[in-house]
Amino acid sequence: ETGVTQSPTHLIKTRGQQVTLRCSSQSGHNTVSWYQQALGQGPQFIFQYYREEENGRGNFPPRFSGLQFPNYSSELNVNALELDDSALYLCASSVQGWGGETQYFGPGTRLLVL
């Protein structure tokens, strides 16, 4: 059973650019959530996808968008990058419904915006 994987591990972009981060869910999991973790903070919920649709969103602007594919892999897209977008981006997979309360995290993608 493979765990949650993310790519790339590190990324450097400049302000105004666009970035796409990728995530592969743990086998058997149909729900993916994305979190942003700034330095010294806990992860902050961005959004969740289930059945290829957004299933909830945190307090992030529309320039943060996502996709979930039929194989349950996922992408996080961020447009018009700002310096404050520099953070660790974490993807977590889980199962909808009873017994699926636990979210399992990938290793994260560290994004630096210059």
Add this chain to the structure above:
Amino acid sequence: DQQVKQNSPSLSVQEGRISILNCDYTNSMFDYFLWYKKYPAEGPTFLISISSIKDKNEDGRFTVFLNKSAKHLSLHIVPSQPGDSAVYFCAARTNRGGSNYKLTFGKGTLLTVNP
């Protein structure tokens, strides 16, 4: 508005002794609480969880206690080992209509277990 608070940024204990990490929350709608451990350059690793209808859950050296009236939970690690040194995050789940929804995290507590 921080709904999940871990008021101790760091904790240092001696190997073999008990480590107690604390977490407070404000939102009565949280229905599940989880603890994650995070090493540098890795994602959070799930440790243990507890439903809001329980007051204790135990898994090996790890026990989580929930006091709903005080909106407080704690993680006990007995005995503590040097490999337990990591940042520990308390997280709470908001359940919306039976669907898995977001986790709200505290800022974390850095635990150092000294040999």
